[in-house]
Amino acid sequence: MRKLQVGIIGGGASGFFAAIQAAKNGAEVFLFEKSNKVLSKVLISGGGRCNVTNGTSSPSEFLKGYPRGNKFMKKVFKSFNPKDTMSWFEGRGVPLKMEQDGRVFPVSDKSTSIANVLQKEAHSFGVKVLYQSGIQEVKQVDGKFFLKSADNNWSVDRLIICTGGKPKKEGYTLVEQLGHSIQPPIPSLFTFNSPSSQIIELKGLSVPNGHIRFEGSQLQYSGPILITHWGISGPAVLKLSAYGAKWLHEKEYEAVALIKWQADFTEEGLRTELLAYKKEHPLKKISRNPLYGLPARLWEFLTDKAEIEHELRWEAVNKKKINKLIEKLFKFSLIVSGKTIFKEEFVTAGGVELNEIDANTMESKLVKGLYFAGEVIDVDGITGGYNFQAAWSTGFLAGNASTN
Incomplete structure (x- = not known):
C-alpha cells in the first residue's frame, strides 16, 4: 500500500518539526528548501546559542509574549507547550538550561546542538530534504497538491507551508495561489x-x-x-x-x-x-x-x-x-x-489570516489537506524564545494532523 505523501515547504524550525511528526506517523515526507542550507535562523539565533523557548511558568504570563495571535496560540499550546518542547529536546540528548530572565538555551550554548538533533531525528524517520528546490507554484487538483520549482514538478497528498515571515506581501505568493488572505507584513523586533x-x-x-x-x-x-x-x-x-x-x-x-x-x-x-x-x-x-x-x-x-x-x-x-x-x-x-x-531575530508581524486556520490542527479552513506552521501565519512573539516556541508548537500540530 502506498504511503501518504506529505510535502513541506520551508526548511526552518517549524518545517523540521512538522516533517519529523508527519514522518514519525508513517508518511513519506518531502521537505523543500529553496537554499542550500536548512535551519539558518536556528543557527544564528541568540548569538549562535539558540533561544529554544521561554520557561515563564504561568501559561497566562507566557501568552503575553505574543503581541499578535495570543488567543490563537492559547488553543495551540493545549497540544504542545514550552514544557513539552523542553522534554522533547532533553529526551533526545540535548540538556537545556533556563537563565534568570526565563530564556531557555542548550547547556552547550551552541545552536548546532539544536540543529543537529532536528536533522538527526528527521533523517532517522526518512524525511527527504530537497535542497535548492524553491517552490514557485502550487495548485490543488482533485485533492492532490501539485508543486512546481524552476526545474522540477512534484505531487503530494498533503501540504504544509512553513515559509516563514516575509518583509513584503509578494513573499506570500504561494499562500495567495491557494486562495488565502494575507495580513500585510510589517517589521517587528x-x-x-x-x-x-x-x-x-x-x-x-x-x-x-x-x-x-x-x-x-x-x-x-x-x-x-x-x-x-x-x-x-x-x-x-x-x-x-x-x-x-x-x-x-x-x-x-x-x-x-x-x-x-x-x-x-x-x-x-x-x-x-x-x-x-x-x-x-x-x-x-x-x-x-x-x-x-x-x-x-x-x-x-x-x-x-x-x-x-x-x-x-x-x-x-x-x-x-x-x-x-x-x-x-x-x-x-x-x-x-x-x-x-535586529538581524538575529528578524521577525515580521503579519502573514496568513488566523481566522482562515483551525487552531486545533493548523489546517486551512479553505483548502482541505493544506496546513500552515511557523511565522508564515499572523502570529509573532517578543524576543526571548517566543517565536521558536510558536514554530515548534504549530509544526507539531500540523505534522500530526496532516497524517490523521
Missing part, C-alpha cells in the same frame, strides 16, 4: 535610531532595568536598555518594538521615546532622595559622583543635559537645576527617527 541625539556618543553603555514609553501612546516596556552607535537597543527596546509594531509603522518610525533610567523611579521619590543627598554631601561635585548605580559617563551626560556645571557642588545647586536633573532621570526625551532590524 527592531531597534530605535536616534541619529541626531548626542546620546549615541555613549555607545556600549547599558542600564539593567530601565523603562521606555512612547509619548502619545500607552506603549511602554521595562528591562535592560543598551545605548548603541545608532540609538538604543536591548530587551526593553526589542519587546516594545514588537508591541508597538503597528503604531510605529503608522508613524513611519518617527516618535518621541521617554526613558526612565530606572523603572522604579518616581518624580517625588527622586526629589526627596536628591534633596536628602544634597544635605548629607554638600561638598561633593554633582557630575563626578554618579547615583542610582548609573554608569559614570551616563550620569555625567545627564547632569550636563540638566545644565549642571562640571565643578558644581551639591551645596550650590538651585531648585531649578535639581528639577531639570529629575526630568532627565525620570523622562529623558529621545527623538526616534527610523529603525534598524
Whole structure:
C-alpha cells in the first residue's frame, strides 16, 4: 500500500518539526528548501546559542509574549507547550538550561546542538530534504497538491507551508495561489535610531532595568536598555518594538521615546532622595559622583543635559537645576527617527489570516489537506524564545494532523 505523501515547504524550525511528526506517523515526507542550507535562523539565533523557548511558568504570563495571535496560540499550546518542547529536546540528548530572565538555551550554548538533533531525528524517520528546490507554484487538483520549482514538478497528498515571515506581501505568493488572505507584513523586533541625539556618543553603555514609553501612546516596556552607535537597543527596546509594531509603522518610525533610567523611579521619590543627598554631601561635585548605580559617563551626560556645571557642588545647586536633573532621570526625551532590524531575530508581524486556520490542527479552513506552521501565519512573539516556541508548537500540530 502506498504511503501518504506529505510535502513541506520551508526548511526552518517549524518545517523540521512538522516533517519529523508527519514522518514519525508513517508518511513519506518531502521537505523543500529553496537554499542550500536548512535551519539558518536556528543557527544564528541568540548569538549562535539558540533561544529554544521561554520557561515563564504561568501559561497566562507566557501568552503575553505574543503581541499578535495570543488567543490563537492559547488553543495551540493545549497540544504542545514550552514544557513539552523542553522534554522533547532533553529526551533526545540535548540538556537545556533556563537563565534568570526565563530564556531557555542548550547547556552547550551552541545552536548546532539544536540543529543537529532536528536533522538527526528527521533523517532517522526518512524525511527527504530537497535542497535548492524553491517552490514557485502550487495548485490543488482533485485533492492532490501539485508543486512546481524552476526545474522540477512534484505531487503530494498533503501540504504544509512553513515559509516563514516575509518583509513584503509578494513573499506570500504561494499562500495567495491557494486562495488565502494575507495580513500585510510589517517589521517587528527592531531597534530605535536616534541619529541626531548626542546620546549615541555613549555607545556600549547599558542600564539593567530601565523603562521606555512612547509619548502619545500607552506603549511602554521595562528591562535592560543598551545605548548603541545608532540609538538604543536591548530587551526593553526589542519587546516594545514588537508591541508597538503597528503604531510605529503608522508613524513611519518617527516618535518621541521617554526613558526612565530606572523603572522604579518616581518624580517625588527622586526629589526627596536628591534633596536628602544634597544635605548629607554638600561638598561633593554633582557630575563626578554618579547615583542610582548609573554608569559614570551616563550620569555625567545627564547632569550636563540638566545644565549642571562640571565643578558644581551639591551645596550650590538651585531648585531649578535639581528639577531639570529629575526630568532627565525620570523622562529623558529621545527623538526616534527610523529603525534598524535586529538581524538575529528578524521577525515580521503579519502573514496568513488566523481566522482562515483551525487552531486545533493548523489546517486551512479553505483548502482541505493544506496546513500552515511557523511565522508564515499572523502570529509573532517578543524576543526571548517566543517565536521558536510558536514554530515548534504549530509544526507539531500540523505534522500530526496532516497524517490523521
